[in-house]
Amino acid sequence: xxxxxxxxxxxxxxxxxxxxxxxxxxxxxxxxxxxxxxxxxxxxxxxxxxxxxxxxxxxxxxxxxxxxxxxxxxxxxxxxxxxxxxxxxxxxxxxxxxxxxxxxxxxxxxxxxxxxxxxxxxxxxxxxxxxxxxxxxxxxxxxxxxxxxxxxxxxxxxxxxxxxxxxxxxxxxxxxxxxxxxxxxxxxxxxxxxxxxxxxxxxxxxxxxxxxxxxxxxxxxxxxxxxxxxxxxxxxxxxxxxxxxxxxxxxxxxxxxxxxxxxxxxxxxxxxxxxxxxxxxxxxxxxxxxxxxxxxxxxxxxxxxxxxxxxxxxxxxxxxxxxxxxxxxxxxxxxxxxxxxxxxxxxxxxxxxxxxxxxxxxxxxxxxxxxxxxxxxxxxxxxx
Numbered sequence: 459x460x461x462x463x464x465x466x467x468x469x470x471x472x473x474x475x476x477x478x479x480x481x482x483x484x485x486x487x488x489x490x491x492x493x494x495x496x497x498x499x500x501x502x503x504x505x506x507x508x509x510x511x512x513x514x515x516x517x518x519x520x521x522x523x524x525x526x527x528x529x530x531x532x533x534x535x536x537x538x539x540x541x542x543x544x545x546x547x548x549x550x551x552x553x554x555x556x557x558x559x560x561x562x563x564x565x566x567x568x569x570x571x572x573x574x575x576x577x578x579x580x581x582x583x584x585x586x587x588x589x590x591x592x593x594x595x596x597x598x599x600x601x602x603x604x605x606x607x608x609x610x611x612x613x614x615x616x617x618x619x620x621x622x623x624x625x626x627x628x629x630x631x632x633x634x635x636x637x638x639x640x641x642x643x644x645x646x647x648x649x650x651x652x653x654x655x656x657x658x659x660x661x662x663x664x665x666x667x668x669x670x671x672x673x674x675x676x677x678x679x680x681x682x683x684x685x686x687x688x689x690x691x692x693x694x695x696x697x698x699x700x701x702x703x704x705x706x707x708x709x710x711x712x713x714x715x716x717x718x719x720x721x722x723x724x725x726x727x728x729x730x731x732x733x734x735x736x737x738x739x740x741x742x743x744x745x746x747x748x749x750x751x752x753x754x755x756x757x758x759x760x761x762x763x764x765x766x767x768x769x770x771x772x773x774x775x776x777x778x779x780x781x782x783x784x785x786x787x788x789x790x791x792x793x794x795x796x797x798x799x800x801x802x803x804x805x806x807x808x809x810x811x812x813x814x815x816x817x818x819x820x821x822x823x824x825x826x827x828x829x830x831x832x833x834x835x836x837x838x839x840x841x842x
Contacts, residue, residue, distance in 0.1 A: 461829070463477060463557055465556075468542075469541055469542055470537075470541065470542075470551045471535060471538075471551055472538060473535070474828075474829035474830065475829070475831070476828075476830060477829045481513050484825075485825055489505075492823050492833065493505065495803040495806075496810065496821070496837075498807075498811075499807050499810040500810060500837070502819075503819060503837070505821055505822070506691075506820060506822040507822075508824070508825065509684065509691075509822065509825065511681055511684055511825040511826070511828045512828075513828055515558070515560055515561055516560070516682070516683060516828065517556075517558040517680050518560055518563070518598050518682045519596070519597045519598075519678075519680045520556070520567075520594075520596045520597075521593060521648065522534055522553070522593060523535055524574065524579075524581040524582070525549045525583075527581065528574055528575055528577075528579050528580045530575075531571050531581055532549070532550035532551070532552045532581075533553065533554050534550055534552045535553060536550055537551055549584075555567075558829075560682075562604065563598050563604075566598075566604055566632065566633075567596075569626070570594055570606060570630070573629075573630075576625060578615070578618055579591040579618070582611055589611070590611050590612060591611075592611060593609035593648060594608060594609070595607040595648075595649070597661060599661050599662055599663050600663065601664055602632055603633075603634045604630065604632045604633045604634065604635075605633075605658075605661040605674065606626075606633050607636075607637050607674055608639070609638075609639045609641050609649050609650075610639070611640075611641065612640065612642060613640060613654075616638055619656065623636065623656060627657065633657070634657070635657060635660065635661050635674065636656045636658065637654060637655045637656055637674045639652070639674070639675070640654070655674060660672055660673050660742070663678055663711075665682070665689060665713065666689055668689075668713075668716050668717065668743065668747070669743055669746060669747075670716070670739070671739040671740075672711060673738075673739055675735060676710070676735055676739060677711075677733075678711065680826070681827070684825065688799060688826075688834060689717045690717070691822055691836055692714055692717065692797050692836060693717040693718060693720070695795075695838045696717075696718045696725075696771060696773075696797065697722050699770075699771055701723065701770035701771035701795065702723065703728075703768055703771075704718045704719075704726070704727045704769065704771050704773065705728050705729075705730070705762075705765055705768065705769035705772045705773070706718065706727065706730070706773040707730050707776075707781075708731065708774060708775045709730055709731045709737075709754065709773075709775075710733075710736050710740075711739045712729050712739070712740030712743055712744065712752075714773045714775060715740065715752060716747070716752065718773065719744070719749045720749075725751070725771075726752075727753070728752075728755065728765060728768070728769075729754040730754075730755050730756075730757055731756065731757075731759075732756065732757065732759070737754045737756045740752075740754040759781075760781070760783055766787060766788070767791065767792060771795040771797065772788060772793050772795075772797075773797045774788075774796065774797075774798050774799070775800075778801055779802075779805055780805030780806065780809045781798075782809075785810075785813050786812055786813075789813040789815045789816060793841070794840065796813075796839040796840075797836065797837070797838055798836065798837045799836045800834070801832065801834050803833075803835055810837070810839075813839065815841060816840065816841055816842070817842040818837050818838070818839050819840055820837070820838045821835060821837040823835050
């Protein structure tokens with residue numbers, strides 16, 4: 459049985475390229491793909507069974523392009539070039555009912571659209587370069603709370619948003635964080651550097667009993683259930699390795715580091731992340747949990763080689779490009795174990811090849827992105 463989507467069937471949205479492929483076949487193909495990519499660099503690795511995702515309602519973040527008018531906004535994507543919708547003159551495709559989004563996000567979209575009308579937020583027009591509202595970004599926590607962000611071209615509409623904010627909070631009581639992001643550039647960039655927080659501070663992403671705090675510009679895995687499974691798997695391997703000291707590079711809001719701090723050996727944990735906001739969020743969770751041996755530092759992971767001698771086990775969860783020069787530094791270090799979480803098996807294979815002293819012993823695929831060719835894979839390496 460496959461998930462059906464009237465937007466896909468009508469050719470209005472092709473984001474889920476594998477939608478017509480039965481889910482079991484999608485998962486099997488991803489497993490075959492990652493085994494092929496890692497065959498030469500991880501020949502003896504033990505593959506644990508892949509972790510399947512729900513087929514619908516799994517995506518905790520909605521990134522909606524806003525088109526149309528303030529009175530009748532379209533929240534979704536731009537009409538694909540050459541599509542029937544584009545040929546018919548449609549600029550945007552409304553995806554408020556996208557089946558991938560969590561039910562709470564779907565339920566919130568009509569209220570958000572009504573707020574756009576109420577506050578007179580004119581959608582930004584790419585052709586004329588007029589209008590203000592570029593995107594709406596909404597995230598739902600496991601507890602059902604919402605973060606709603608309005609990406610604007612300028613600060614001009616902020617006063618109107620503030621004026622009508624009480625209506626939004628009354629109409630959408632799940633919204634505990636509301637902010638404005640300023641993105642003045644005329645280019646395909648989702649958001650800008652400046653954030654104006656209007657309500658709240660952080661969204662609590664409660665994962666495996668840990669209250670991880672997400673700030674408006676923070677990163678969090680978009681599939682909550684798969685994030686929980688990923689952290690649990692890494693924690694189990696860390697528990698078995700029983701390190702005294704763990705270093706988590708690219709730590710984000712501290713998901714891996716804080717899970718590691720609670721394993722049986724109670725290791726001292728250091729997390730490193732380039733985002734000061736994410737580091738502040740990780741420190742907040744550590745303080746709430748009384749984890750005195752968990753510290754978090756702001757900095758570039760690739761420039762933290764001086765911390766490697768202090769670690770028995772290192773966790774890396776880099777962006778798609780991989781860890782680059784850090785691979786050689788890890789290979790030449792005294793680190794005993796590495797847990798590598800990757801969203802790009804191509805860069806993972808390249809990095810594993812650059813660490814011949816660290817042998818991949820087990821790995822697991824987690825289907826973070828159903829109906830696409832993307833997936834997450836986590837690998838445990840130990841020094842040969």
